[in-house]
Amino acid sequence: MVSSEYERRIAGRFVTFDQDGNGYIDRADFNVAAKALLTEFGVAARSDKGQALYVGAEAFWQGMAGIADRDGDQRITRDEFVNGAVKRLRDNPERFAEIARPFLHAALAVADQDGDGRATVEDTARVLRILGVSEDIARAAAATLDADGDGKVGEDEIVPAFARYFTVPE
Helix, strand or coil, rough: CCCHHHHHHHHHHHHHCCCCCCCEEEEEHHHHHHHHHHHCCCCEEEEEHHHHHHHHHHHHHHHHHHHHHHCCCCEEEEEHHHHHHHHHHHCCCCHHHHHHHHHHHHHHHCCCCCCCCCHHHHHHHHHHHHCCCHHHHHHHHHHHHCCCCEEEHHHHHHHHHHHHHHHHHC
């Protein structure tokens, strides 16, 4: 049962991961997200970037399942997601950052149009939209992620912000 404000916020973030809207998070949700990103940016699944994204998605899934799938059924319910965040991540967002890093690294590489290791703010917003964030929030979040104001978002900016969003109550 979701009771505290923190738990309510984390529960609201569950839908970001439940890509197909079936009420639980599973490996397929991560594959759906990877495929949608590749399609959005016109990157072939069999390319190095495409394969890295699928490997990152699998690593992310495995990490989340290890934290939250308490009954071992290879599905994470909303309650398991909230309880995993409350019990295992609330005081350790760095752990979530490390679980998400391979996927985020690969997603940035897919969105990186000029090969400099960073994505433009606009392309970062595209990534966020594909992952289920509304247009206006995606634009605002991408702009905020550009902490140094250079018009680009790098791994050093997105990974900690992503972890804070999913683990910190504010």
